[in-house]
Amino acid sequence: MNDTTGAASMGGVSHIAGFTLRPLRPDDISVATGLLMLASATGVSHHLERQLAAAAADERGYAFVAERDGAVVGSALLSSEPAFPGSVITLISVSEPVRKSGVGSVLADLLDERLVRETLPASCRLRDDLFEGRRFAERHGFALRGHSVGWSIDLAAREETLETSAREARQAAGVRVRRADLPQEIGRVLECAARCMPGLPAEQEADPEQGRDYFPGNAIVLLAESVKPGGERLALGLTAVAPQVEGDAWYTLFTGVDPARRRVGIARALKTESFLQARRAGAQSVLTHNHDTNDAIIGLNTAFGMQPAPGYWELQRPVRG
Numbered sequence: 001m002n003d004t005t006g007a008a009s010m011g012g013v014s015h016i017a018g019f020t021l022r023p024l025r026p027d028d029i030s031v032a033t034g035l036l037m038l039a040s041a042t043g044v045s046h047h048l049e050r051q052l053a054a055a056a057a058d059e060r061g062y063a064f065v066a067e068r069d070g071a072v073v074g075s076a077l078l079s080s081e082p083a084f085p086g087s088v089i090t091l092i093s094v095s096e097p098v099r100k101s102g103v104g105s106v107l108a109d110l111l112d113e114r115l116v117r118e119t120l121p122a123s124c125r126l127r128d129d130l131f132e133g134r135r136f137a138e139r140h141g142f143a144l145r146g147h148s149v150g151w152s153i154d155l156a157a158r159e160e161t162l163e164t165s166a167r168e169a170r171q172a173a174g175v176r177v178r179r180a181d182l183p184q185e186i187g188r189v190l191e192c193a194a195r196c197m198p199g200l201p202a203e204q205e206a207d208p209e210q211g212r213d214y215f216p217g218n219a220i221v222l223l224a225e226s227v228k229p230g231g232e233r234l235a236l237g238l239t240a241v242a243p244q245v246e247g248d249a250w251y252t253l254f255t256g257v258d259p260a261r262r263r264v265g266i267a268r269a270l271k272t273e274s275f276l277q278a279r280r281a282g283a284q285s286v287l288t289h290n291h292d293t294n295d296a297i298i299g300l301n302t303a304f305g306m307q308p309a310p311g312y313w314e315l316q317r318p319v320r321g
Contacts, residue, residue: 016106019098024063024075026056032065032075034245039093039133041125041148041312043251043287044242046216051079051089062114066094066103073098076107078114078122087123087316088115092136099132108140115320122317129310142315148289150309151301155279155286158305162276169272173224173265175236177273180221186212189221192235196256200294216242219253220277224266236261239270241278241286250278252288255297268300275304 014021029052033045055063066074074094092107219242225233237257241250257266290297
């Protein structure tokens with residue numbers, strides 16, 4: 001690539017025009033996560049922190065940073081996500097002052113050297129308001145595979161009506177919505193998630209049995225249940241919300257309903273309760289992403305009065321034989 005000319009490598013460390021590019025160390029994880037969050041569509045930093053930590057420990061994936069004058073100014077990650085085993089994940093981000101310096105391309109080259117060993121396609125979820133980032137990814141062989149739109153709700157403006165709305169939605173759907181006790185009920189949560197996934201418009205096939213670490217420790221996971229005679233409970237759907245990097249902005253990690261019980265108001269009951277619980281936990285707003293073909297949930301978001309927000313592109317690069 002033209003802007004990497006002159007880069008030199010010494011013992012796993014590359015140098016270019018005043019920058020040092022090297023493997024990520026454990027003490028880089030916090031700043032590297034912050035940089036990658038600038039480009040990532042991931043609603044919370046938990047997943048990136050996990051993947052970077054695994055790469056730093058040489059357990060799964062690779063991660064690199066670009067350093068100038070002792071400060072980390074760029075980061076790159078190649079990793080796998082056990083909950084989504086169909087591809088490897090790549091992401092590159094550099095801080096605003098050093099963009100267009102060639103650092104991003106050198107980081108991309110470092111990932112390319114590792115990608116040739118992979119037997120799965122490389123996937124990247126990139127915010128859809130970062131047009132330069134998409135063009136950069138396309139220059140490196142990625143192509144658009146799908147698009148998810150973003151929606152945000154101002155909880156503070158609706159605080160007085162949240163409790164009533166949640167109660168009415170539960171009653172209309174005929175379910176009880178309660179908070180799951182993680183990690184004690186993780187098996188129950190994963191079993192419900194597996195039943196809820198068929199038919200959802202997703203870019204990747206999910207493996208919920210590998211998703212035990214998917215939920216951050218501060219996530220609120222809600223189950224919608226029917227209660228049978230004798231007290232037996234059946235989970236019919238679930239949703240999960242968690243704080244983003246800034247604690248007063250929260251993100252919806254997942255919402256799903258058992259296909260046999262869809263279109264009876266359970267998703268509305270779950271989402272309304274999640275808004276109430278997030279507000280009680282200090283959230284000012286909640287952001288969600290939905291695939292642009294998911295008309296049912298987009299219609300529900302509109303009915304809630306949610307406003308458009310940045311979404312993300314799903315980009316993928318095929319395996320290079």
